[in-house]
Amino acid sequence: DAGVIQSPRHEVTEMGQEVTLRCKPISGHNSLFWYRQTMMRGLELLIYFNNNVPIDDSGMPEDRFSAKMPNASFSTLKIQPSEPRDSAVYFCASSLVSVNTDTQYFGPGTRLTVL
Amino acid sequence: AQKITQTQPGMFVQEKEAVTLDCTYDTSDPSYGLFWYKQPSSGEMIFLIYQGSYDQQNATEGRYSLNFQKARKSANLVISASQLGDSAMYFCAMREGVAAGNKLTFGGGTRVLVKP
Numbered sequence: 001d002a003g004v005i006q007s008p009r010h011e012v013t014e015m016g017q018e019v020t021l022r023c024k025p026i027s028g029h030n031s032l033f034w035y036r037q038t039m040m041r042g043l044e045l046l047i048y049f050n051n052n053v054p055i056d057d058s059g060m061p062e063d064r065f066s067a068k069m070p071n072a073s074f075s076t077l078k079i080q081p082s083e084p085r086d087s088a089v090y091f092c093a094s095s096l097v098s099v100n101t102d103t104q105y106f107g108p109g110t111r112l113t114v115l
Numbered sequence: 116a117q118k119i120t121q122t123q124p125g126m127f128v129q130e131k132e133a134v135t136l137d138c139t140y141d142t143s144d145p146s147y148g149l150f151w152y153k154q155p156s157s158g159e160m161i162f163l164i165y166q167g168s169y170d171q172q173n174a175t176e177g178r179y180s181l182n183f184q185k186a187r188k189s190a191n192l193v194i195s196a197s198q199l200g201d202s203a204m205y206f207c208a209m210r211e212g213v214a215a216g217n218k219l220t221f222g223g224g225t226r227v228l229v230k231p
Contacts, residue, residue, distance in 0.1 A: 031217060043221040056218060102217045106160035
């Protein structure tokens with residue numbers, strides 16, 4: 001089975017540009033998570049969805065960040081306008097929340113560099 | 116206060132020896148889950164092992180085992196018979212109860228380097 005798919009794997013952009021990160025969760029999973037990893041702050045949750053509905057976006061740093069999940073097989077994280085401090089690795093993860101398990105499986109990440 | 120604490124920023128281990136990675140957690144929720152992930156230099160996050168707060172036995176997955184001491188709020192990962200491929204960052208994470216949603220809080224990680 002395919003794991004979580006993220007694109008692009010690497011993104012280099014200039015300050016002020018719009019950046020869109022994409023994620024395809026594992027088929028059948030009902031929860032999707034966006035994380036950001038930096039040396040300074042470690043791994044931090046940005047937002048997560050249950051059944052395509054945003055549940056907790058308290059980790060989204062500011063209004064420049066937005067996330068959508070239009071259907072069960074696709075999500076986007078958008079940064080507009082981007083800033084150098086947004087440079088990080090962005091992970092998408094998905095899980096099947098059930099009585100017995102809710103293990104999150106991560107995608108390979110998108111390494112974002114904002115110049 | 117930190118919810119997940121990993122006190123060992125880095126450690127060396129000799130190939131074929133066992134290594135224990137420390138993790139302590141803080142929660143007042145009686146229902147929670149503890150996870151360990153491995154992040155090799157290639158960057159992906161690989162799920163290793165899970166322990167539920169109500170599980171009676173310590174979790175095991177191949178060479179990985181979790182030393183779960185509920186009263187001490189610790190969930191140490193034990194890797195037996197270390198291999199060179201075990202060199203990586205290891206993260207402990209906690210998912211608190213249903214009311215908190217199923218989001219994970221991660222510790223700062225421990226870097227393990229296996230020496231031949």
